[in-house]
Amino acid sequence: MFVSADEMLKKAVAGHYAVGQFNINNLEWTKEILLAAEEAKSPVILGVSEGAGKYMTGFKTVAAMAGAMIEELGITVPVAIHLDHGTYEGCLKCVEAGFSSIMFDGSKYPIEENVEKTKELIKICREKGMSLEAEVGSIGGEEDGVIGAGECADPKECKMIADLGVDMLAAGIGNIHGKYPANWQGLSFETLDAVQQLTGDMPLVLHGGTGIPDDMIKKAISLGVAKINVNTECQLAFADATRKYIEEGKDLQGKGYDPRKLLKPGADAIRAKVLEKMELFGSVGKA
């Protein structure tokens, strides 16, 4: 079944690599990410946004589907199922639905309120053996309706939240959801370094993993990033492969319109993309 992300991320900090969180949208996404993790012998985190949870009819359906897949596919590597950018109410729903990990995105609240709500969720997570991710500063851009201003985190606020006992911390360091604009200034390693100095061994989370150059990813890992979130890049890989299949007229040949055939190139592309990221993050063989 699922594990909390706590142990896999502590190991990642100690081993100087990062575990990928890959967002899921449906059965194909979930299956390909799980198969990639098994092939790579890598721990993995399945990310579920509130929007994707709704799309899949609800968090209970998502947890039941992913849990059954782990069993029926014979997945042996550690798998966490994690609410991505959750509201306080969304976090409570995922606790009830059997998730093993949640992110409370309290970045829109004043720090005092973020602290209070985070404390309450820590208590619940401890009781349930779940892991909790908190966010300080904000991730720029938009993901599934969650819009962030993109301001860099205040390292002292990061320490304040880390000291509450969260399991992982997402600090805004100039990262952006979706495609990076041509005039992007890059990650603020100065902020990341300052956050790490104050938070010690706390696993740090890098959101907006799509399109960050490899050398920046490696530098971020060297500065304590132990979890990297990737969403858009899998969507782009799926869309490109599906478009190619249709543009080549393969949906019109034989039974190429059968959804199991129509979705296969996109599904294969997701698996290849996840394997590529696991290699880059250094998590291959770490399960």
Ligand code: G3H
């Ligand atoms: O929370 C999920 C992510 O931060 C993914 O960002 O869509 O830019 O890869 P991305």
Ligand code: ZN
């Ligand atoms: Zn994110």
